[in-house]
Amino acid sequence: MSEDKNRNSPPERRLTRRGFLKGVGTGLVGTATLQQGLLAAGPEAKVPPADVRGKDITRAVVSLKINGKPYSAEVEPRTMLLSLIRDKLGLTGTKSVCERGECGACTVIMNGKTVYSCMVPALEAHGAEITTVEGLSRGDRLHPVQEEFIKHDGYQCGFCTSGFELALKDLLDKNPNPDLDQIKQGLSGNICRCGAYPHIFEVALELAGKKGGR
Ligand code: FES
Ligand code: FES
Structure with a gap:
C-alpha cells in the first residue's frame, strides 16, 4: 500500500480485467507488445493505466480513492475489490460473508452506485471513487x-x-x-x-x- 501519486487524475480511464488479461496474453510475445496491449492509452485516456511491475505480467498496480483518500496497491487479475479493500488496505468495516453476490454484506458505493465489492474485479476499480462504511462518519460525528x-x-x-x-x-x-x-x-x-x-x-x-x- 502506498499513497497515490496521481491523486488528481479523473476516473474516466478504467482498466478492466478483460483488458488486463488481454494485455497479459499479448504480452507473452514480448514486452513491447505488452506495452501496447495493456499500457497503451487511447487519446481519450485521462487516468494512467495500472502499472505493471517489471516483467511480472501477472500483477498490476491499481490506484483509486476510498473515502476521499488516494490509495495504490498491487493486485492480481483474480483479486476482487472486497479483498483489495479489506486485506490489502485494511479497511475491515466492509464485511466478507457469502463472497458470491448474494448477501450484500460487502456493499460499497463506487462512482455513485452501490456494488457488491466481492463481485467487482479490483482492476475495474482503477481510477474509481469509493465510499466504505469508514467514510460515513465525520470525525467523532456519526452519519x-x-x-x-x-x-x-x-x-x-x-x-x-x-x-x-x-x-x-x-x-x-x-x-x-x-x-x-x-x-x-x-x-x-x-x-x-x-x-x-x-x-x-x-x-x-x-x-x-x-x-x-x-
Ligand atoms: S459478501 Fe455477500 S454479496 Fe458480497
Ligand atoms: S445479519 Fe446479523 S444483524 Fe443482520
Whole structure:
C-alpha cells in the first residue's frame, strides 16, 4: 500500500480485467507488445493505466480513492475489490460473508452506485471513487444513518450492518423521502440473517420523515 501519486487524475480511464488479461496474453510475445496491449492509452485516456511491475505480467498496480483518500496497491487479475479493500488496505468495516453476490454484506458505493465489492474485479476499480462504511462518519460525528441504526437497534450480529448503511445512504441520496415499499425495494439487495428488518425499516422511515409507515 502506498499513497497515490496521481491523486488528481479523473476516473474516466478504467482498466478492466478483460483488458488486463488481454494485455497479459499479448504480452507473452514480448514486452513491447505488452506495452501496447495493456499500457497503451487511447487519446481519450485521462487516468494512467495500472502499472505493471517489471516483467511480472501477472500483477498490476491499481490506484483509486476510498473515502476521499488516494490509495495504490498491487493486485492480481483474480483479486476482487472486497479483498483489495479489506486485506490489502485494511479497511475491515466492509464485511466478507457469502463472497458470491448474494448477501450484500460487502456493499460499497463506487462512482455513485452501490456494488457488491466481492463481485467487482479490483482492476475495474482503477481510477474509481469509493465510499466504505469508514467514510460515513465525520470525525467523532456519526452519519445520521449510523445514529438511527443505533437508536432503533438496527442490527444484532452486525455483519450485514455496514452494507445496509451504505445501501440506505445511497437510497436516501437518490430519493430523500422513500415510502416503505421503496425502502424495501432499495434495500432488497441486502440480507440480514438475524431478521433485524423491522428495525432497519424503522431506521429508514425515520430518516425519510415517515416514521410509522405514513
Ligand atoms: S459478501 Fe458480497 S454479496 Fe455477500
Ligand atoms: S444483524 Fe446479523 S445479519 Fe443482520
